[in-house]
Amino acid sequence: xxxxxxxxxxxxxxxxxxxxxxxxxxxxxxxxxxxxxxxxxxxxxxxxxxxxxxxxxxxxxxxxxxxxxxxxxxxxxxxxxxxxxxxxxxxxxxxxxxxxxxxxxxxxxxxxxxxxxxxxxxxxxxxxxxxxxxxxxxxxxxxxxxxxxxxxxxxxxxxxxxxxxxxxxxxxxxxxxxxxxxxxxxxxxxxxxxxxxxxxxxxxxxxxxxxxxxxxxxxxxxxxxxxxxxxxxxxxxxxxxxxxxxxxxxxxxxxxxxxxxxxxxxxxxxxxxxx
Ligand code: LIP
Numbered sequence: 309x310x311x312x313x314x315x316x317x318x319x320x321x322x323x324x325x326x327x328x329x330x331x332x333x334x335x336x337x338x339x340x341x342x343x344x345x346x347x348x349x350x351x352x353x354x355x356x357x358x359x360x361x362x363x364x365x366x367x368x369x370x371x372x373x374x375x376x377x378x379x380x381x382x383x384x385x386x387x388x389x390x391x392x393x394x395x396x397x398x399x400x401x402x403x404x405x406x407x408x409x410x411x412x413x414x415x416x417x418x419x420x421x422x423x424x425x426x427x428x429x430x431x432x433x434x435x436x437x438x439x440x441x442x443x444x445x446x447x448x449x450x451x452x453x454x455x456x457x458x459x460x461x462x463x464x465x466x467x468x469x470x471x472x473x474x475x476x477x478x479x480x481x482x483x484x485x486x487x488x489x490x491x492x493x494x495x496x497x498x499x500x501x502x503x504x505x506x507x508x509x510x511x512x513x514x515x516x517x518x519x520x521x522x523x524x525x526x527x528x529x530x531x532x533x534x535x536x537x538x539x540x541x542x543x544x545x546x547x548x549x550x551x552x553x554x555x556x557x558x559x560x561x562x563x564x565x566x567x568x569x570x571x572x573x574x575x576x577x578x579x580x581x582x583x
């Protein structure tokens with residue numbers, strides 16, 4: 309281990325680094341985006357799973373900024389190779405969560421940076437590039453939102469009491485793979501008549517931050533990668549939201565999230581609908 313990196317780092321210090329880099333990266337994305345539609349550089353899991361050169365350049369910026377401060381940390385990013393560290397800290401990063409929105413110019417895409425210590429997320433920051441809003445959380449330290457511009461007033465986030473499952477506004481998303489999407493649509497056909505409505509914003513990180521601030525009441529999605537989930541799930545959890553997966557913590561197979569007052573009923577409904 310070099311002498312430059314503290315062994316694990318206090319969550320608050322890791323958050324400050326995540327926030328600084330996320331704000332810098334979000335500004336890079338904002339100024340880099342050309343007018344109109346952004347060119348797709350390549351596709352990944354399917355022809356609809358797009359990546360742009362700006363996704364790649366943003367992840368490079370984030371990797372370099374974090375390595376400059378903490379050269380012995382690991383890194384798991386959507387667009388690059390995993391880096392195994394020696395400090396016990398690794399960073400889980402989606403440089404642009406909501407890439408399709410970014411390509412089309414729909415104002416819901418964010419930079420998501422989370423820090424893990426020995427595999428547990430302890431700090432997370434999501435910056436909505438289109439609005440400049442910054443969401444943050446530290447494990448056991450609460451969640452908050454900072455209005456644009458960066459450094460503006462910060463508001464603690466506590467998820468509001470939901471009306472009921474039947475009146476819950478549910479955020480969701482779908483896989484890039486057609487065969488999985490078809491099964492998800494079939495399950496959603498069962499769920500939709502039993503809740504207020506759904507919203508498919510196109511960014512899991514912003515969906516989870518939206519749960520924390522009451523822009524929706526519940527969430528369900530399958531197929532999320534660690535970088536889609538890491539920072540936003542900490543913001544939601546620290547705002548009082550309960551998150552569960554298929555048989556334990558949320559993972560790629562299933563993410564369900566809701567306020568404690570409705571989570572048991574909602575989770576049972578989601579499973580009964582076939583998710
Ligand atoms: C996106 C997720 C979203 C999901 C999309 C996509 P990306 O991540 O944030 O919730 O529904 O299919 O996976 O690909 O924009 O980083």
